[in-house]
Amino acid sequence: MNEDGLYEYGVKSLGRQMRSEAELRRLMEKRAEPGERGEAAIAAAMKRLTEHGYLDDVAFAETYARLRQQNEKLGERRVRQDLKQKGVHGDLIAETLEARYGQTNEEALAREHLARRRLHKPENEKETARIMRRLVGAGFSTGVIYKILRQWDVPDEALAALENLEEEAGEE
Numbered sequence: 001m002n003e004d005g006l007y008e009y010g011v012k013s014l015g016r017q018m019r020s021e022a023e024l025r026r027l028m029e030k031r032a033e034p035g036e037r038g039e040a041a042i043a044a045a046m047k048r049l050t051e052h053g054y055l056d057d058v059a060f061a062e063t064y065a066r067l068r069q070q071n072e073k074l075g076e077r078r079v080r081q082d083l084k085q086k087g088v089h090g091d092l093i094a095e096t097l098e099a100r101y102g103q104t105n106e107e108a109l110a111r112e113h114l115a116r117r118r119l120h121k122p123e124n125e126k127e128t129a130r131i132m133r134r135l136v137g138a139g140f141s142t143g144v145i146y147k148i149l150r151q152w153d154v155p156d157e158a159l160a161a162l163e164n165l166e167e168e169a170g171e172e
Contacts, residue, residue, distance in 0.1 A: 001031045006045035014054050018064070021046065021057050022087020061088050061096040069100055073113035076101040078139025107147060110140045114148075121152045128158040 001009065006028050013019065013027060025042060032038035049055040061083055068074040068082070076097050083093045113135070114120075122128040128149065135145045149159055 001033070001041070003041040003044045003048075006032060006041055007048050010045055010049045011054060014049070018060055019055075020060050020083075020086045020088050021050075021055055024049070024055060026087075057088055057092060058096075061092055062100070065096050065100040069104070069109070073109055073116050073138070075106060075109065075113075075135075075139030075141070075144075076104075077141070078137070081139070106140060106144045110135055110138075110144050110148060113138050113140070122149075122154060122158075125155075125158045128154050 009031060010024055010028065013024060019027075025046060028042045028045065029038075032042050046055065064083060064086075065079050068079045079100075080093055080097055083096070084090070088096075114131070117134065119131055119134060122131050132145060132149070135148075136142075146159060
């Protein structure tokens with residue numbers, strides 16, 4: 001596929017779903033011819049998309065973080081992982097998340113996440129573990145998770161399981 005074809009493909013792809021520069025580049029690499037000509041065509045198409053305002057990692061990161069925080073009620077750590085996976089540069093991730101989550105009450109956000117997922121006070125250890133996994137997976141810190149569970153009067157033995165979940169989440 002030549003530069004014009006890649007440009008059109010990029011416009012259509014971005015029209016369907018917002019993407020980072022790295023994601024779009026990966027998609028284009030599958031369609032471009034191998035070698036230097038393909039790389040040059042991708043670079044030219046990416047430059048045109050950026051110049052025309054279709055491709056902007058700063059806007060992408062801000063919008064992505066805002067939607068995940070407001071709509072899905074996800075924690076900062078989860079959004080950081082997602083943006084990193086999408087190929088957004090580390091400095092931009094840090095800057096975006098500081099602006100988005102800097103003044104956010106993480107406990108309130110975690111409670112909103114629980115309410116949105118219709119998760120209530122656990123009745124037994126199995127339910128406690130499920131809620132812990134959901135909150136860890138949603139990107140909330142162990143401190144906030146402990147605080148919520150303690151306010152629900154969850155036994156300390158059940159809270160000990162959280163330490164294992166945190167270690168597993170850190171390995172990912």
